[in-house]
Amino acid sequence: MSAAELDRAVGLLVRQVGHWQQPRWAATAAGGNASRADLVHKLVQEVANLAADAAGEPRRTVPRLDNDLALPDQLRVVAADLAAAAPADPVLAEAAAAVTATRSAL
Numbered sequence: 001m002s003a004a005e006l007d008r009a010v011g012l013l014v015r016q017v018g019h020w021q022q023p024r025w026a027a028t029a030a031g032g033n034a035s036r037a038d039l040v041h042k043l044v045q046e047v048a049n050l051a052a053d054a055a056g057e058p059r060r061t062v063p064r065l066d067n068d069l070a071l072p073d074q075l076r077v078v079a080a081d082l083a084a085a086a087p088a089d090p091v092l093a094e095a096a097a098a099v100t101a102t103r104s105a106l
Helices: 003-017 022-026 036-055 068-084 089-105
Strands: none
Touching: 003 036, 003 068, 003 089, 022 036, 022 068, 036 068, 036 089, 068 089
């Protein structure tokens, strides 16, 4: 797994949701009881945690912004942070798998 493959997975998810308006974000994700926005924010936090661990920094809570339309940008930022930390391939694979799973659940 490479950073380019993680970037591709993030790009696919962002293209899927980047045009969504608030009602679509508020809808319940497939097979669950959480909103799509909650699901993507959970993914953002997971990737941020992986980035912090890879960089040897403390984990921080990613703020949940009032506007869900910012979620794709938040995902791009934390994914870039993870790639910049140059983690081992299994960490990149874990992040890409989480992105892909979230994309499927939306």
